[in-house]
Amino acid sequence: MSEIKINGLNYDWPSVSVTGPNGVFIDITEVNWKSSQKKKRIYGKGSVPIGVARGNYSATVDFTISKDEYRQFVESLGTSPFKAxxxxxxxxxxxxxxRSETLIKQVLIDDVDDSAKQGEDAIVVKLSGTAQMIIKDGVPDYE
Known part of the structure; x- marks a missing residue:
């Protein structure tokens, strides 16, 4: 049975630290990651499945950083964000x-969503892409 927290601390945004090739992101406002492996039921004679076929594992990530943080990020890559x-x-x-750590390995950027408009409080850049593997507290999502 798990311990119940009463007036205890829960993870919140100040308890999160995101590190990339340029060090700790200071002006990051969002980070999302997802891993998946689709499965399909296999049918033979009759209407009851006789097995399961597994598709490929995939991992995706997206994050939102300030325009200045994006500039520093690209400089640290030494090349286009689409090539690193x-x-x-x-x-x-x-x-x-x-302490809990999620490591997103070998990220490849697919999309850079960069815009600015009048009245915005902050100008941000949204990046999204794929990853080779997501590892949570040392355990890979898929082996």
Whole structure:
């Protein structure tokens, strides 16, 4: 049985640290990651499945950073963001306790969504792409 927290701390945005090729992202406002492997039921005679076929594993990531952070990020890559492979580390840590890390390996950027409009509080760049593997606390999502 898990321990119930009463008036305890839960992970929140200040407990998250995201590190990329340019070091810790300071002006990051969002990061999302997803891994999946589709499965399909296989049928033979009759209407009951006789097995399962597994598709390929895939991992995706997207993150939103400030325009200045994007400039520093591209400089650290030394090339176009569409040509570089890099890792992202997302660490969740509450005041030195309960540390958890997600490592997103070999990210390849597919899309850079860059825009500006009057009245915006901050100009941001949204990046999205694929990854080779997502590893949570040292355990790969797929082996």
């Amino acid at each position: 492979e890099f890792d992202l580390a997302i660490v969740f840590e509450l005041d030195g306790q309960d």
